[in-house]
Amino acid sequence: MQGRVVRTPLIRSESLSRRFGCEAWLKLETLQPIGAFKLRGATFAMSKLTDEQRQRGVVTCSTGNHGRAIAYAGSKLGVNTIICLSRLVPANKVAAIRALGADVRIIGNSQDEAEVEALRLVEEQGMTYLPPFDHPDIIAGQGTIGLEILEDLPQVNTIFAGLSGGGLLGGIGIAVKSVNPAVELIGVTMDRGAAMVASLEAGRPVQVTEYESFADSLGGGIGLTNRYSFEVVRRVMDQSYLVSEDAIARAMVHFAEQEKMLVEGAAVVGVAAIEQHHLDVRGQQVVFVVSGHNVALDTLDQARVIATASLG
Missing domain, CATH: 3.40.50.1100 (Rossmann fold)
Known part of the structure; x- marks a missing residue:
C-alpha cells in the first residue's frame, strides 16, 4: 500500500476539545487521493x-x-x-x-x-x-487506520467511527484491540436504515429499507450471507449509537464553520452521537475518524438549513 495510500495525520481539534471537555483528535481520511478511507x-x-x-x-x-x-x-x-x-x-x-x-x-x-x-x-x-466490506483484505486494509492511530496517540481512550457494513470499524477494532484491548470502540450510524445495528439486534444479518441520508455512505445492507464483517463487529465493537439527520446536519455545519472542513455526513457521526446522546467523554483522549469529504456543496447548504431549524 505504501506509495498508493496516504498515511493521514491525526490533528487536535481545539473547538471539540473545549466543547466536550476532552482531548479531541481528528483522523483525516479526507486527505486520501479519493477523499475517503475506502x-x-x-x-x-x-x-x-x-x-x-x-x-x-x-x-x-x-x-x-x-x-x-x-x-x-x-x-x-x-x-x-x-x-x-x-x-x-x-x-x-x-x-x-x-x-x-x-x-x-x-x-x-x-x-x-x-x-x-x-x-x-x-x-x-x-x-x-471485491465487496465494500465483507472481505478479509478489505477489512485488513481499513485496519491500517487503527495502527496509525496507535502510533500517533498510544494513550487513546476512545475511538468513534462510522458503522455501515463493518469494514472500517471491524478493521480498526482488530488492529487496536490486538495491542490495547482497553480502548473503547464506538460505532455510530444514522437512525434509519441502519443495517448492521438491526442485524446485531436480531443476532443475524437482516435486510433493511434504505433511505436518503446526509450520511449516505453509511447506507446499504450488510448482506444476508455475510461471512466476515458481522462477526468481527460483534466481537470488537463496545457500543453503538444511532443519530438523527438533525444531529448529523449540525455536526456537518460545525466542521464547516469551526474546523474549516467540508466533510460528508458519515464523517461526523461521532460528534453527532456525543451531542445527541449527551455522552460523557470528559478527560479522555478521543479520536474521531473523519472518513471522507465527498459531499456536494448543495448538500451542505441543505444541512445548514436543517441545522438552523433544529436549533430553533
Missing part, C-alpha cells in the same frame, strides 16, 4: 489479485466511496472495473467514479439490488468481486 481496503485487496484476475477485471457494488476507491486503484493498476450503484448514490459520487474510467451501472434502489448485478457479472464474465 482507498486503503481497495488498494490492499487489488494488490493481491493474480495476473488472471487482473485480466478478467474487478466488479463491485457501492454506496459511492468504495466504488471510487476500486475505480481509482484499477486505473493505477491497469485493471478494468465495473461499479454497480443504486439510484440513491449522490450524483457527485457517480460522476467522480465515471471520471476515473470505470464502467458504472445504476441498478435498483438499494446496495443489495446493485450487488445482484455485480454477482451476475461474476458468473457471466468471470470477474473478481
